[in-house]
Amino acid sequence: MPEQQGSRLQQLDAAHHLHPFTDSQALHRKGARVIDRGEGVYLWDADGNRILDGMAGLWCVNLGYGREELIQAAERQLRQLPYYNLFFQTTHPRATELAATLAGLLPGDMQHVFFTGSGSECNDTVVRMVRHYWAVQGRPERKVIISRHNAYHGSTLAGASLGGMKPMHAQGGLPLPDIVHIDQPYHFGEGQGQDPHAFGLERARQLERKILELGPERVAAFIAEPIQGAGGVIIPPDSYWPEIQRICRQYDILLVVDEVICGFGRTGHWFACEHYGLEPDLMCMAKGITSGYMPLGAVAVGPRVAGGLIDGGEFFHGFTYSGHPVACAVALANIAVMRDEKIVERVHTDTGPYLQQRWASLADHPLVGETRGLGLVAALELVADKSDNRRFPGERGAGVICREHCFGLGLVMRAVGDTMIISPPLVISRAEIDELVDKARRALDLTYQTLNH
Numbered sequence: 001m002p003e004q005q006g007s008r009l010q011q012l013d014a015a016h017h018l019h020p021f022t023d024s025q026a027l028h029r030k031g032a033r034v035i036d037r038g039e040g041v042y043l044w045d046a047d048g049n050r051i052l053d054g055m056a057g058l059w060c061v062n063l064g065y066g067r068e069e070l071i072q073a074a075e076r077q078l079r080q081l082p083y084y085n086l087f088f089q090t091t092h093p094r095a096t097e098l099a100a101t102l103a104g105l106l107p108g109d110m111q112h113v114f115f116t117g118s119g120s121e122c123n124d125t126v127v128r129m130v131r132h133y134w135a136v137q138g139r140p141e142r143k144v145i146i147s148r149h150n151a152y153h154g155s156t157l158a159g160a161s162l163g164g165m166k167p168m169h170a171q172g173g174l175p176l177p178d179i180v181h182i183d184q185p186y187h188f189g190e191g192q193g194q195d196p197h198a199f200g201l202e203r204a205r206q207l208e209r210k211i212l213e214l215g216p217e218r219v220a221a222f223i224a225e226p227i228q229g230a231g232g233v234i235i236p237p238d239s240y241w242p243e244i245q246r247i248c249r250q251y252d253i254l255l256v257v258d259e260v261i262c263g264f265g266r267t268g269h270w271f272a273c274e275h276y277g278l279e280p281d282l283m284c285m286a287k288g289i290t291s292g293y294m295p296l297g298a299v300a301v302g303p304r305v306a307g308g309l310i311d312g313g314e315f316f317h318g319f320t321y322s323g324h325p326v327a328c329a330v331a332l333a334n335i336a337v338m339r340d341e342k343i344v345e346r347v348h349t350d351t352g353p354y355l356q357q358r359w360a361s362l363a364d365h366p367l368v369g370e371t372r373g374l375g376l377v378a379a380l381e382l383v384a385d386k387s388d389n390r391r392f393p394g395e396r397g398a399g400v401i402c403r404e405h406c407f408g409l410g411l412v413m414r415a416v417g418d419t420m421i422i423s424p425p426l427v428i429s430r431a432e433i434d435e436l437v438d439k440a441r442r443a444l445d446l447t448y449q450t451l452n453h
Contacts, residue, residue, distance in 0.1 A: 006034045006046025020155070033407070038065030041425045041432050043412070054406075054413045054422040054436055059229060059261045060292030063337055064425040070293045073333035077326045086115065086323045095323035098331050102285075102298060105335070107273040110283065112306040115323035116297035119260035119286035120154025123223070125299050126256050126282055127158045127179075128317045130221045133254070133305050136312035142220040143178045145256075146210055150184045152230035153223065153258055162223055165231075180214070182206040184228060185236035188370045188381055192389060200237030208247045221254035221281075222247075226272035229261035232419040233379035235372050241276040254281040254305065260297070264288030265338060265426050267375035268348030275374070281305050288426075289331050296327035343426050347375050354430055358437040359422075365444045367398070367451075376426055380440075382418040382447070391418055392451070402447040409446075411439040 010031040019027060034046035041064050043051045056062060063070065077094060084092050095115060103111045114129070116122050127145065134142035147153065149164035160168045161175035164184070169175055183190065183206055191199035211219050222244070228234035248255040257280040262272035266288065269275050273283065281304060286297035301309070309315055321327070338344060352375040359378045363371045369383035382398045383389045392398045399415030406413040414421050424436060 006036075009034050009046065040064045040066065041428050049410060051407070051410045051412055052424075052432065052436055052439065054411055054424050054440075056423050056425045057292050058287070059266075059423045060287035060290075062264055062266070062288040062426040063291040063334060063343070064427045067291070067293075067337065069333050069337050070291060070330050073329045074294065074326050077329035081325050084325060085320065087318060092323075092325050094325045094328035094332065098323070098328040101332060101335055102300065105270050106283070106300050107271055108279045108302065110280075110300045110302050112301040114299045114301060115328075116286075116299065117295050117319055117321045117324070117327075118154070118297045119258070119284060120156040120159040120297075121319060122260065122284035122286060122297040122299050123153040123162050123258065124156050124158040125317060126221075126223065126284060127162070129282065129299065129301070129305065129309065129315075130254055130256070132312065132315060132317075133308045134220050136308045139217075141218055144214055144219045145179050146207060146219065146222045146253075147179065147181050148184045148224055148228075149181045150186070150231040150234075151181075151223075151225060151228060151258075153225075154260075180210065182210050184231065184234060185240045186228075186232070186234045187237060188372075188389070189232075189234075196237040197239045200239035201243055203236075204240050204243035204247065207244060208251070211247070211251050211253065216251045216253075219251065219253055221256050223256035223258060225258045225260075226262050226276055226278070227267070227374065227377065229377070229421075229423070230416065232416040233373065233377055233421045233423075235374055241278060245278060256280060256282045256284070258284045260284055260286045261423070262377075264334075265344040265347050265375075266377055266423065268344065268352045269375075270344055289334065290327060291330075291334050293334070294324070294327035294330045295321070296324065296331055338426075341427075347426055351426075351428060351430065351433065352376055355424075355428075355433050355437075358433055362437065362441060362444065365441065365448075367444050367448050376428065377421075377423045379419050379421045382420065398447060398451060401450050402443055405443040405446040405450070406439065409439045409442055411436060411443065413440060413443070 013032045014028045035043050036046050037044050043053050099113050102113050131143050147162045151164045153159045153162040161179045164181045183203055185203040187196050187199050257273055259271050263285045267275050281302045283300040290296050356373050359373055360371050362368050367382050369381040369389040371380045384392045399418040403415040
């Protein structure tokens with residue numbers, strides 16, 4: 001793209017475009033970065049700079065950019081049936097085929113799915129579905145859903161309420177009623193000096209204390225991400241999830257697992273539930289279901305809840321684009337490629353372990369207090385002093401500084417406060433992992449120089 005065209009787009013963007021999760025004034029002073037094209041694990045901006053996309057778009061471009069199989073699937077479906085809805089006792093081939101395909105992939109005995117357009121819509125659906133299920137059971141008082149502080153479950157009213165991010169709650173009078181939160185299992189940030197196993201149990205048992213505080217007869221469900229993504233790639237201690245599942249079963253609480261980020265191979269399993277041995281009642285999917293090529297989400301529904309919904313009459317919920325035929329066609333093609341190329345197996349046995357090995361080598365850097373990860377998702381913690389993992393003063397913004405140096409070096413790495421996170425396309429090669437880690441180290445060096453200037 002010519003430089004003049006890039007400048008024109010920046011001007012139009014500033015004049016007309018309100019960006020998500022953005023300080024508009026700050027963006028307008030700087031000008032939006034114009035991404036022009038992508039291929040494989042790389043992006044090119046309007047100035048022709050090549051950038052390794054260490055975040056797979058927004059955790060979603062699992063097969064990388066430019067996959068003809070997905071593009072051709074969309075084109076074929078656009079020509080055959082570009083749109084039809086699933087309302088009024090109607091279906092279409094792609095939605096039916098995708099539902100059956102997903103049933104063959106889902107953990108445990110899940111056999112039903114409800115289609116949405118996004119992860120946020122999945123979590124709105126969960127709220128409606130959970131409360132309707134209990135009402136059908138003659139227990140309408142079971143409305144309370146427990147989530148976690150610093151969780152992210154989307155940006156709609158219900159999704160943002162389920163999430164536990166205080167800046168989001170401060171805008172719009174959130175959370176909605178009957179949604180409450182317990183602490184996150186963030187050992188590095190909130191459990192320094194504690195045994196990880198004991199810390200994991202303590203955080204899990206907050207769920208039991210909250211259930212007893214509210215009254216078990218009022219609590220409908222607990223929702224959580226297997227690994228908190230936008231919260232900073234927070235990987236719970238191994239003791240955490242077994243105890244959570246035990247508590248949900250003991251108090252007959254529905255377990256909802258948000259796999260929007262972790263699903264479709266990110267952890268080296270089709271779903272992170274498999275890694276943690278979880279048997280959820282409901283499970284949310286989006287992002288990697290189409291590798292981000294089309295918007296699509298799905299809520300997987302276990303037999304208990306599915307039976308209640310089927311027997312409960314009409315469920316007054318749905319979306320115009322639930323099970324959009326083009327999105328479903330792309331999802332089917334995406335899953336077929338992942339199976340044919342054994343993408344999940346490769347992440348599990350080859351590129352995932354290799355990334356974690358290379359990523360761990362950054363722990364010797366003077367800015368790094370911890371590295372962690374699983375499969376092809378990872379984080380590192382920026383600290384001012386490695387001896388006690390003391391953070392930088394709030395105004396220093398070490399993470400933002402590091403992120404900008406990454407962009408300058410041709411790498412997308414995201415900052416969550418002073419936690420740097422990556423989630424590259426699942427098709428990344430070992431050589432590209434080497435490039436990613438080498439650029440991350442150079443960015444850390446430049447950040448160290450900037451902070452100590």
